[in-house]
Amino acid sequence: MAGKGGSTPATYSPSPTTDKKKPSLFNEDLARPDGRSFHQCRPAFFRTGAVNAASGSAYAEVGNTKVIVSVFGPRESKKAMMYSDIGRLNCNVSFTTFATPIRGQGSDHKEYSSMLHKALEGAIILETFPKTTVDVFALVLESSGSDLPVVISCASLALADAGIMMYDLVASVSVSCFNKNLVIDPVLEEENGQDGSLMITCMPSRYEITQLTVTGEWSTPKINEGMQLCLDACAKLAKIMRSCLKEAVSDSQE
Amino acid sequence: METDRPDGRTPNQLRPLVCSCSILHRSHGSASWAQGETKVLAAVYGPKAGTKKSENPEKASIEVIWKPKTGQIGKVEKEYEMILKRTLESICIRTIYPNTTTSVIVQVVHDDGALLPCAINAACAALVDAGIPLKHLAVAICCSVTDSGCIILDPTKDEEEKMKAFINLVFPNTIVSVLPEGSLQAGSEPMAHGIMTSITQGAMSVDDYLHCLERGRAASARLSEFVRKNIELKSTSEASKAG
Numbered sequence: 001m002a003g004k005g006g007s008t009p010a011t012y013s014p015s016p017t018t019d020k021k022k023p024s025l026f027n028e029d030l031a032r033p034d035g036r037s038f039h040q041c042r043p044a045f046f047r048t049g050a051v052n053a054a055s056g057s058a059y060a061e062v063g064n065t066k067v068i069v070s071v072f073g074p075r076e077s078k079k080a081m082m083y084s085d086i087g088r089l090n091c092n093v094s095f096t097t098f099a100t101p102i103r104g105q106g107s108d109h110k111e112y113s114s115m116l117h118k119a120l121e122g123a124i125i126l127e128t129f130p131k132t133t134v135d136v137f138a139l140v141l142e143s144s145g146s147d148l149p150v151v152i153s154c155a156s157l158a159l160a161d162a163g164i165m166m167y168d169l170v171a172s173v174s175v176s177c178f179n180k181n182l183v184i185d186p187v188l189e190e191e192n193g194q195d196g197s198l199m200i201t202c203m204p205s206r207y208e209i210t211q212l213t214v215t216g217e218w219s220t221p222k223i224n225e226g227m228q229l230c231l232d233a234c235a236k237l238a239k240i241m242r243s244c245l246k247e248a249v250s251d252s253q254e
Numbered sequence: 255m256e257t258d259r260p261d262g263r264t265p266n267q268l269r270p271l272v273c274s275c276s277i278l279h280r281s282h283g284s285a286s287w288a289q290g291e292t293k294v295l296a297a298v299y300g301p302k303a304g305t306k307k308s309e310n311p312e313k314a315s316i317e318v319i320w321k322p323k324t325g326q327i328g329k330v331e332k333e334y335e336m337i338l339k340r341t342l343e344s345i346c347i348r349t350i351y352p353n354t355t356t357s358v359i360v361q362v363v364h365d366d367g368a369l370l371p372c373a374i375n376a377a378c379a380a381l382v383d384a385g386i387p388l389k390h391l392a393v394a395i396c397c398s399v400t401d402s403g404c405i406i407l408d409p410t411k412d413e414e415e416k417m418k419a420f421i422n423l424v425f426p427n428t429i430v431s432v433l434p435e436g437s438l439q440a441g442s443e444p445m446a447h448g449i450m451t452s453i454t455q456g457a458m459s460v461d462d463y464l465h466c467l468e469r470g471r472a473a474s475a476r477l478s479e480f481v482r483k484n485i486e487l488k489s490t491s492e493a494s495k496a497g
Contacts, residue, residue: 005426111329111335111337114330114332114333118454122419122455123454155348168456203457208458208460209454209457209459209463210454212453212454213452213453213454214449214451214453216344217448217449218448220467223448223449227460
């Protein structure tokens, strides 16, 4: 079945997009579902001393995302663990069954515990509590997008409240990418429709990054822009966290 | 700033690479990838009918199962699964097989540092072997930062433990693609100058991160060449068998 010499065979090129267009997530006036501008974070509220039984604790509310973190220790490491010159950090992130729109959906994020550990490990002076373990338990009460950054920031505040020696407070912010737009502190529906995400955890006073996670496709200029956006937001967030700690100290002195 | 490494490599030198495809017969595609002593085996099953949990009427789902060398799967392995899943989702053309699931099983054979990049490279080679349509290939590399601020590529397990911080980077392999013209432009730059996944561990300055990005991109060109040669060898040998 030879074709004609001159004619070229028709080729099939798979199209990456479906015919029907998704409804745009953003309005024409470049506003987001909750009315914020692209580079505007949600209002944040922090409070320490939320759990009396813990060595230190903190409650954070960023938009509709609500998180509570308790810190226990430093306490003796389990017998099974080998001797260590430096302290150990044990992190656990869990979701309440009612945290997500669909019941029990939070169990999909089993990797959060490991990511929280990585984010905090670089900021804690582990040498100050050898042979012991600090336990960090985070509970997401309500999930409304950007859960991990809120958990990390809240955990850092709880560690400070517990008197754990740290190089600096840790602040975390995430950015989502939609075509050419960068959207800071995305909500749940934005996270579900994003082309890529970038999350930075940093120590603002030292201008050091403890964790940077990029997923999706990013060009170098866009990464630089996203990083700068996140670092600026982290600096502002750290100010709020510091003022929260100062308030807690002044209240206890009174 | 030169650094002496235990195995005699220069800071920019990668360990010897070995990749073999189609090593499992029951899977739709498989590949083994070794970087020095680190070795990972990846198998791909699918696309198969989507399960109730993962079905999506518009896109194919990708499921990643990480099998450690010994013992049970832990928090770190769960994180690796998530990273691998997100990376593979961004290179696969998922609209071609809607409502299906492709399973990628990653078995760690031996871990001697840079395990995650090794697993990503193995999974990518296995997807190619299975004939899953991809936008482009992905190449992964590990960079680490010493206490003195020197950047080392492809560290071993011993080197990783001594490092201040390290980064796993995944770059797109090429701008030659099945996608329409201009769709691989991210802003004004071609996507080949971009990045797909980046995971850091440990504290580092922003400048250190950007230096690692430069070094990683330079090294990814060598990895890309190796991957391409490997795929070309496979396709030519298959063609000769068919002939």
